[in-house]
Amino acid sequence: MIGSMEQYYNKIYRGGMKTLVRELTARIDSGRGSFVVTANPEIFMMGKNYAEMNEALLDENTLIVPDGIGVIKGGGTFGIKFKERIPGVEICGELLRYADRKHRSVYLFGAEQSVLEALVSRIQREYPGIELAGFTNGYVKDKDEIFQKITELEPDIVLVALGTPVQELLIHRFYRPDRPGLYMGVGGSFDILSGLKKRAPAFFIKCNLEWLYRIVREPKRLKRFWNSNVKFLFEVRKEKNGH
Ligand code: UDP
Numbered sequence: 221m222i223g224s225m226e227q228y229y230n231k232i233y234r235g236g237m238k239t240l241v242r243e244l245t246a247r248i249d250s251g252r253g254s255f256v257v258t259a260n261p262e263i264f265m266m267g268k269n270y271a272e273m274n275e276a277l278l279d280e281n282t283l284i285v286p287d288g289i290g291v292i293k294g295g296g297t298f299g300i301k302f303k304e305r306i307p308g309v310e311i312c313g314e315l316l317r318y319a320d321r322k323h324r325s326v327y328l329f330g331a332e333q334s335v336l337e338a339l340v341s342r343i344q345r346e347y348p349g350i351e352l353a354g355f356t357n358g359y360v361k362d363k364d365e366i367f368q369k370i371t372e373l374e375p376d377i378v379l380v381a382l383g384t385p386v387q388e389l390l391i392h393r394f395y396r397p398d399r400p401g402l403y404m405g406v407g408g409s410f411d412i413l414s415g416l417k418k419r420a421p422a423f424f425i426k427c428n429l430e431w432l433y434r435i436v437r438e439p440k441r442l443k444r445f446w447n448s449n450v451k452f453l454f455e456v457r458k459e460k461n462g463h
Contacts, residue, residue: 234302236306248377253400253401261453305428312379315402376401
């Protein structure tokens with residue numbers, strides 16, 4: 221084991237969505253770079269086992285926000301209370317609204333071509349103030365090459381929808397905190413923002429059961445859920461008890 225859950229927990233953002241968005245947009249306005257990790261148990265388990273992910277999480281410039289309900293629940297073991305869950309897909313929505321208002325540039329990297337095209341048309345229709353710096357689907361052969369080009373363009377916001385850990389590792393490798401640009405790994409958010417996939421109904425979200433809805437809709441997620449979420453809660457307790 222390389223990292224520790226306690227180290228990650230000490231770094232997680234404790235405020236709510238409103239203050240987070242205020243802080244992020246202030247950083248964009250002032251031309252400072254940011255890397256936002258929307259944490260779920262899977263990401264923390266990877267951090268414990270893989271040096272590169274551990275480094276990405278512990279980097280002083282990385283901002284970790286509590287996305288998964290497992291992360292919120294695990295916090296109780298360390299006596300940490302979070303104001304609220306901050307889902308990555310909702311941060312994306314807030315950032316798009318801000319970019320529209322302030323005429324910021326956005327680059328979209330990831331998801332299937334059809335999903336990406338649907339999202340691009342939605343942005344052009346509903347957020348005409350956004351300057352689209354570019355978009356590339358997530359199935360290109362050389363992701364490094366694309367990322368290199370993105371960083372050279374220096375967009376204000378870069379949303380990376382390649383899934384964990386690919387998105388976080390790429391961002392960590394390429395983004396520079398001393399250059400402008402907010403970089404965020406957004407997982408399956410393009411599928412939802414494009415309108416092609418439905419997010420869980422409000423009831424599931426309110427009861428913190430979004431994960432259950434996703435498993436029922438896509439049973440292949442069950443193995444992933446077991447491997448990360450269930451093992452994660454054991455791991456947190458084990459660490460707390462010192463063995
Ligand atoms: N994806 C991609 N390239 C790949 C593998 C995945 O662009 O090589 C995309 C995929 O199309 C989906 C996203 O990455 O839009 C991952 O979604 P998932 O729901 O698995 O992520 P989660 O939100 O669960 O982390």
